[in-house]
Amino acid sequence: MSNFIPLVNIRSVYNFQESLIKIDDYISFAKKEKLEYLFYCENKTMFGVAEFFKKASSQNIKPIIGLSIELENKKIITLIPKNKKSYQDVCFISSEMNNDFILSELQILELLQSKLDQNMIVITNLTEEHQIYFNTAEIYNTNSVNFFFNNIRYISNNEQEHYKGVFALKNGLNITQANEAYKIDESYPLAEDILEIYPETLKISNEISEKVNLNIFDSEEKHMAKFTAPDNIPSFSYLKQKCLNGLKHYFINVKRQPVSQKYYERLNKELEIIEQTGFADYFLIVHDYVAYARRNDIIVGPGRGSAAGSLVSFLLRITTVDPIEYNLLFERFLNPERVTMPDIDIDFQDNRRDEVIEYLFEKYGKYNVATIVTYQTIAFKSAFRDACRVYEIDLEIVNLITKSLNEDYLDFTDILKTQRLIKEYSEKEEFKAIFSLTNKLMGCPRQTGTHAAGIIISDVDLRKVLPIRQGLNGIYQTQFDMNYLEDIGLIKMDLLGLRNLTTLKEIIDLVKINHNKEIKLSQIDVNDQKTFDILKQGNTTGIFQLESPGMTNLIIDMKVNSISDISAASSLYRPGPQEMIPEYINNKNTKRVSLVDKSLADILLPTYGVIVYQEQVIQILQKVAGFSLAKSDIVRRAMGKKQIAYMLQVKEEFIANAIINNYSEDKATSIWNWIEKFAMYGFNKSHAIAYSYIGYWLAWFKAHYPAEFYTALLNGAMGNPNKTSKYIKEVKQFGIEVIKPSVKYMNDNYIILNNRIFMPLTLIKGIGRDFVNSLIKIYDEHEDLFEELNTFFYYMKNKGLNESNYTLLAKAGGFDCFGYNKLTMVLNRDFIFSAMIAFNENLSLDKQTKIENLFVEEMNEEIESMYEKEVFGFYISANPITKLKNENAYFKPIDILKLVGNMNNINIIGQVSSIKIIKDKNKKDMAFITVFDETDTIDLTIFASNFETMQYDILTNKNYIFNIKTQTYKNKITGILEKIVKPI
Structure with a gap:
């Protein structure tokens, strides 16, 4: 027998600041002790239930989940569902208890009375007079059977001091006050201790485990809302009808020519896959709320992600990019050989996104629509500040340590490896308890948030599928996070708010007011030379995706002259592909392109011989080896994820097929090796093209x-x-x-x-x-x-x-x-x-x-x-820095805006707006300063060797001529201050 017995009364970190038990630690403990089953019951919520169930099951530990309801005077009711039916009842009860009103004890008991039956196990210390509320549920009364019932909030005795720190945080105490107030041992007790005091505990635990037969993830049912078509036309028939009408309208009114057979063939292929996968309702639902937005003058983005590669999406006006015109692939979006849930992400102007969600709420019902919960995890800075508050550490020391970090950390080990100052403090005796508590707090959820985009729309009352809670604006929110929704049959739809679309809408409204012109984005000329001229001049301020200095320089060097050029620029300007930029620009400007094989000209010439997009990898695999586009996409994914075993297998098939298609073995091998190098860097062309339209539209308005x-x-x-x-x-x-x-x-x-x-x-x-x-x-x-x-x-x-x-x-x-x-x-x-x-x-x-x-x-x-x-906070009409630059032209100062990486021994003239002093690894002072001129700002590092001599000469709100050298960090231009030329 294990040294421990699985107990019902567990609290986890998901009851915020009431426990130290993280689910991973809980399961690791159970695995080590060879426990065959585990209980998991939060107080009133079920936030961690899905995570616990999945992780316990993966370790072959039987998960027994439930819900505890802690009443006043230490009265507790714990509900353990035996099966799916009672699990739904528990979800309903938790949902009702997380509404925007507080239930009285009597209301809670009446709620239980309405839901409990023989499918539910109830463990309670309530007296027999309350048992009328539990109906026919199977009751274990802890008062009569001496069933062990202390809440467990940490796993081992040596964590009690840590828990006192959490207790102090929860109750606004310091550690001394917490020691006086907290006297209970709530660690996981040893089996011999339990059995000595409560001999029936093991028997009852085993009995409950045997009675529970529940898997919350065992259903194949998909709870996607059903779209109601006019006259109750079947969803797929209605989808097909709308697509055909959309296709005819597109060719008659936009292309002004007969419908191309190529479009009919592509449409039929897409519709066939959609029918096979059963996603007609999904497309119609998305089409419906996008149409609602357009009807109500809410700007909708041209497309996002791989959905822009779908002709069906385009004909439904979910997206506005013709995928055939840009050679975009449907299989990159919905792969018939690797069926996953479709994922159509839609951008709306951010100040009216809530109206679209409200529309869904009204249309499908308040219990069928929900936002998605997120959990804000405690990182180092927040954990350290909390621990210092409990131990009443001087705020100056707290600030010194937290401000020494340029970024926050989620892993304590990483901090000790890289941050010398923190490592030194952590080794001081008086700080050991503080850093120990900090480490325990890190990774714990502090509070809930709301997923920035995700919305769930279900065909059934969500309370039958998972617990929900009251969210913002009267709209409910899931208690499970996004990682577990698809596993229980729920589809996440992403409705994103994009500030640039709001900017576009405001511009359009202003043009209407000031010029009495109605501008439609769909009617803007995409080949406007005036627009491309301002881009080629580097006039990219305010242009979506193009305004960073590095991106601006790339736009200039590429001499962009089309949507495709903008798309290529945004796809190349990322870690990895950046190394191909010189080759791309040289090939584009000289028109001299070397191809890995002439047969790939149609695929590679549009990007001057460089693989820029994932779609090109897919097309090459199809062209050379005859793979279907669907299989080619699977191979591309494997290359990107470095799935070695699968790639070795497919490589043999690729070469064999290529030989059949008249490629030599050497040529086939070289093509494979070449595309393998690019597969992990290639960008999604559907997304790149669609987003390039947003940048282009903004540039067009800037020009006109x-x-x-x-x-x-x-x-x-x-x-x-x-x-x-x-x-x-x-x-x-x-x-x-x-x-x-x-x-x-x-x-x-x-x-x-x-x-x-x-x-x-x-x-x-x-x-x-x-x-x-x-x-x-x-x-x-x-x-x-x-x-x-x-x-x-x-x-x-x-x-x-x-x-x-x-x-x-x-x-x-x-x-x-x-x-x-x-x-x-x-x-x-x-x-x-x-x-x-x-x-x-x-x-x-x-x-x-x-x-x-x-x-x-x-x-x-x-x-x-x-x-x-x-x-x-800035200068408007009389910037003194401009005057100072003119007066000090001898020093040849460069505007901060014009700085690029790897410039040495250059002068800038600017004003210091902030100074941050830290200790370097040798315990010497160094500094980071922010300097601005009339064009931009730059962050400069002053190393200790220089700071020692100049620290008293640098003051905020003062102007200087600085000699610096520049560097690029995370696509941002920063600098190192070499010397003060002179204060001015």
């Missing part, structure tokens, strides 16, 4: 409607001073004037009037929408509000204008409309407020003492710059 384009960009950049500064500087290059905020315009967003962009009042630090709304309300009551200075301040008395926001408005130019400059308005603040206090509200405006004879002071550029930096 720059004022509207930049207004939308600026509205999207609210709260980001770096982007805002950059956009404002650029928009002026288009001859568009940017007007500073004014109380007269009362706008809380950027607006356009007569080709001028007006900045919002809310861009001023400290001015919020409440003040703007107050202005609007007063203007509605007094249309003469802005006639002159006296009128404004008379009406604004006691209406939200105070000395603090007055100063901000004055410095920002908010009062310039009254004919006085910023400095004058700032210096006369006290005088104006004295006059406001003197206003007699019982007298009309014309009888008031006027505010006049203001003390007038001249403005200069230096004051203007200082005010702008203070109230906006």
Whole structure:
């Protein structure tokens, strides 16, 4: 017999901050102790049930799941389902207990009474008078059989101190207080200890195990919602009908020619696979909510992922990219030889995505639609801060350690290997308990979140399939995360919010307002030379996927002139394929292409002899070896995942087939080796082409409607001073004037009037929408509000204008409309407020003492710059760095925006915005600083050898000429500070 007995009363880390037991540790413990079965029961929730069930089963341990309900005064009811029917009842009960209202004890008992029967085991310490609520359920009363019933919250005794730390966190205590308050041993007890006190425990545990016959993953049933077609036409018939109608419409109204036989053949092939796999409803459901979005003027993306390779998706207007025109493959999306659930991800403008989800909620029912839970796992920084809070460690030390990390860690071992400072602290005696607790906390879920895109739509009440809980906006959420949904027959549909689509929608609306033109994305000319000209010039700011410095340089070097060029650029500019960029550019620009074999010209010439896409690998496998496209996709996947055994087997078949197809063995071998090298780097062409349209559309609007384009960009950049500064500087290059905020315009967003962009009042630090709304309300009551200075301040008395926001408005130019400059308005603040206090509200405006004879002071550029930096966080009209560059042209400073990797001994002129000092591996101070000029920002590293001599010379908010060398890290240009040329 094992030293331990499986016990019912387990709590896991999914009861947040109430346990230290992670499921992996629990199962490892059971495996080590050779336990044949395990119990798992959270309190009220079932978050970890699916994970536990799958992992226990994989280790040949019988999982016995349930639900505990802890009432007041240590009363507990634990439900153990014997079979699928009672499992559904437990899911229902947990769902009801995780609604947005709290059930009383009586309501809980009545809920149980409505659901429990002989299929359920109930373990409880409630008295016999309550047993009427359990109906015919099989009851084990712990009071009468002395069944062991302490909750277990950690596995071994030596974890009690760790649990005290968790207990302290949960209850807002320090470790001393926790030691005083927590006296219970809740570790997993030894079998001999249990049997000595409670001799019936093993017998009852075995008895319960024998009665449970449940596998929550054993059903092959798919719970996909059914689409109701008009007149109850069968789903597939309706799908086919819509596709044929869509095909005819496409050729008659877009291509303006008879339908091509090639399209009929492709459509028939796709429909045949869809019918075989039974996914007609899936396509129709997606089509329906995409159509809803389009009907309601919600921008939908052109396509995402491999779904853009489907002609059916295109004809249903789920996607808007013709897959035949771009040689995209359906098998990359839905493979008949490797049937998996379809995965059509759709992008919507992010500010209206919720409307589409609401539509689904209303159409399919509140218990048939759910978002998907996620669990926010505790990483090092958060765990360390929590542990330090419990042990009351000085915040300066906490900040020193956490700020020494450029990224967070999920694995404690990795930290000790790479972070010298943390390793040193972890070895100090006074910190050992803290780091020990930190290690225990890492990896535990802290709280729930919501999957950014996933939605479940079921044909049955979800509570019959899994437990759910109340989510946001009245929409339910699964208690199981996405990793286990497909295993219980649920299909995840991804509805993503994309900010760039919102930007496009705003631009389209602005063009309609300002130019009275209705622009449809589908009708934009994809061969517009003006658009490609701005891209070739590197004017990529604000263009989706193209605006990073490295990507911009690639766009320039490639001389992009088509959607396909944009697609290739975004596909190549990734780790791995980047090494092929020089060859690609050289081949494209010289038109000299060397092919691995001439027979592959049709496949490789469009990308100048370089494999850029996964689809090309699939096509080569088909061309040379005669594999079906479906099999070719399976081989490509195996290459990408380095499935050696399968690849060796297929390689022989490939070469044998190639020889039959008139390739020599050497040639076939060289082709195989060549494509094998590229298979793991190739990108999904369907996705690349579809997303290239988004970038192209934005570039088209930038070329043709720059004022509207930049207004939308600026509205999207609210709260980001770096982007805002950059956009404002650029928009002026288009001859568009940017007007500073004014109380007269009362706008809380950027607006356009007569080709001028007006900045919002809310861009001023400290001015919020409440003040703007107050202005609007007063203007509605007094249309003469802005006639002159006296009128404004008379009406604004006691209406939200105070000395603090007055100063901000004055410095920002908010009062310039009254004919006085910023400095004058700032210096006369006290005088104006004295006059406001003197206003007699019982007298009309014309009888008031006027505010006049203001003390007038001249403005200069230096004051203007200082005010702008203070109230906006950036410079607008008078950037002193531009002036400094002109004055110090001798040093040949380079704009930060124009920096690329591997530049040595170059000068930049900029202002230091932040300094972060850390210890290096030798315990010496080094620093990271952020520097900006009027074009961009850059992060610079100062190594200890330099920092020792210059640390007192570098200050924030000061300007310098720096000598640096640049490097590229994670596609971002960073630098190393070599020396201070001079402060300026």
